[in-house]
Amino acid sequence: ETTLRWGHYLSDSPYVQTEKDFAAAVEERTEGRVKIEVTYAGGLGAGNELLTLAGRGAIDMAAVVPGYYSDQLLFWRVFQTPFVFDTPREAMEKAGAVDEQFESFQEELSKFGVKYLFHQPLGAYYLTGPDENCTTVEALEGKKIRSFGADIPKAHEAIGAVPVSVGVGDVYEALQRGSLDYSFLNRGNVLAYRLFEPAKFSCGPVMSIAGHLIVINERTFNGISEEDQAVILEEAGKAAEAYIDNIEKIEDDAETQIVAEGGVVKEFPQSELDAWKAAAPDMLQAWVDDMANRGLGDEASAVAAFLGDEAASN
Amino acid sequence: MFDAGTAGIIVGVLLVFLLTTGVHIGVALGLTGFLGILLSINPQAALAQLATVPFSTTNSFSLAVIPLFILMGALASQAGLTTDLYKAAYRWIGRVSGGLAMATTIASAAFGAACGSTIVNAAVFTKMAMPEMTRFGYDKRISAGCIAASGTLASLIPPSILMIVYAVITEQSVARLLVAGLVPGLMSAGIYMLGIYLFAKRWPELCPVPDETFTFREKVDSLKGIWGIGVLFIIVIGGIYLGFFVPTYAGAVGAFGAFLIVAFKRKLNRATLLETFKDAGITTSTIFLIIIGGIIFARFLTYTGLVRDISDYMVALELAPIWYMLGFVVLYIILGMLIEPIGIMVMTLPLMFPIMTSVGYDPIWLGVIAIKLAEISMITPPVGLNVYVVRSSSPVPLSLEQVFAGVTPFLLMDLVTLGLLIAFPQIVLFLPDLMG
Amino acid sequence: MALIERFVERLALAVLLIGGLGMLMSMFMGVTDIVGTQVLNTPVPGPRELTESTMVLIVFGALTYAQLRRAHIRVEIVYLRSGPRSRAAMDVLADICALIFFSLLLWQAINEARYSIQIGEATVGLIRFPLWPARVTLCAGTALMIVRLLLDLIIDIGRIRSGAPLKVLEDDPVMGQANSK
């Protein structure tokens, strides 16, 4: 009998229901031989500690945000590159595929002593602000937009917007007080933080990237019977599938509710999105170049070719 | 390996022993937390937590506002703002019954608008007000008690380190919380003043009225000295609300404002900076040692599952919300006797916050209640940091018992304030709602 | 020993002052970033990252200086009621516990720092700010603290025998509660 301690940086919410379902399914199908206990909200470790903790066996499973480990998860961080994926579904399907097609992804995690289980999809990003003119690239020039990470500020700067780093908890006030013109979050968060109150208009989708990965300590995993290992992997695959459907539903429901409460959701036209992408630097190529400097150019090119077969046409 | 219960008992007993024998609080929490993980999980887990927590706690942007709030208070004090405040308050109400103690409360509350730390507030006013009150024949106990209690006002009146810690742990809006603290902070001060007045009427021999009088002109003159604090408060809180900067930058702006005031008063020199750096560095370091130790200990509690069990148990009871509130208050008061506020918040909020919000309490209001309780813990025996600070920085010889005796009436007044805040949440919420 | 003590004291003050300058710098950077973002519409790159690293410097830089003043917060209720020898014994226990805690911490921190240097760990953002200096600072500050704790341990053991009162670097206005009068 094994109990797996799973450290999660997010708090318990409908967003992690799929992950909860995964834990419950594993426990049920192994008839209680493998139990999974999730600790939310950084109780067992903050976002920037979890991978280290899982690798060293301090916890057994972790939800890992690649952004916190950008010098370690060199391959995985490609899933957080803007303008590579058109939809959350595309990002997720490719995440599942690369792990099978390219050894580098699992090798990278093996260095930490953890094994890949599945990926979390993120709802598409929307611009949310009090001004309704958020459907053209031109209108965004000079606007202060919430930004984070390494690449998204570049996407904002490319159209003359001003990237501002604001924590999620501060976005409401920042929009209300005008220190921010547009938030840059998914519809679920627009609803959760009630951003439609200070900022009526949400325009999008403008960007899709993948979220955190769920990993398990390799030694713990190898200590589980083969039969139960198979169950865990199978359920992980199912969770990945279910996650996409759930996210789409949650995001659509969020939109319905935002609108019901007086918010307005506008579509960001494809032509404008294309103009934005054209103005932005090729960040997938920049990733390949960076990987080449680290001696991983060939593998990275192959990954980029795989990921970019649709994105490249833009 | 020990089971969670056994490990919990061993660690609990050891923690109480180390705390009572005077081991540094941060070290005691960190070491027992480490040992607890080692006993109940495994050595790798204990070491891995020790490897990640110190860096992730200090290398943090959201907590970076803490040293800057401390720097702001240290600079404001170097600029002489506190002396000016006390002088003005004394000239205006010194001759009312208990007026000297009231002046201390007013000046402390006002300095609270530039200072995020309760300890700094108490230390500053002990040096200034203690000799004055003694000179006019005030009872030493009541003087010390008044200073220790008034110092706690710095935590409710924005800016406030405790509020930052609460907002970071619970992911609430810093700006909303800061504004929510203002009215309860002023109300606490008002209730102190009312209490002091009644006390002085009942026992005039303990609080004699000084015979010093001031002309109206002298009173008005004294107001010139207090513009600095007003300016600081307006730029920090106003700046957040006018959208000039996000709350995370409030510390930088406040410290910069205080820096300019020091420069304006021509007090910017090497000696001032040296003292400021020493004060701010020591305060920051000692606070963070406790945060680091507290987080390691909290991780141990999480590992044991104790946290989850208690939380599940409490939610399953399905009691009326007020019982949860009562539990929250009792828990904080008991823990507050032994542990300092940041440690309590780090340990309890991950467990209590979801329960309290799930039974319908407003997270911002709960934050103000938690901070009021934390303030109370600063003056309850046996571990009341403000009491220690007053005793040790007092130029007039004092025993700990004398200070604890002196804070007793203020503790009662705090319970009144707490009761009002719980009974009427609007006191807390109307200002942030109005401004939102 | 007096020589080592003086050396540690100087070094602790020096590190604290560097931390103080770092505090001023992150203050100026923060204000510059606000003005840049709100007035000039051009955010200054790096204030966040710099502030984070500075924090490590302030906290672990002032650690030893705080110990020199015996300013780390402790529960004093029993301590203040005890005679000089018992106090010395309690100080010895406090020194030993702190020594164990900080030695374990240093051991782990060195591993982390070494790994950080090896992979060239840096922050994510418009500019990549290296993280190893902060990690090394954490190690250095902890190491200095350990040296000071060893000195304190020797002094405090001596006090158990001699019954001499605790001497602190200088009277601390803010948190010198251990320095009983």
Ligand code: NA
């Ligand atoms: Na304050």
Ligand code: NA
């Ligand atoms: Na207390």
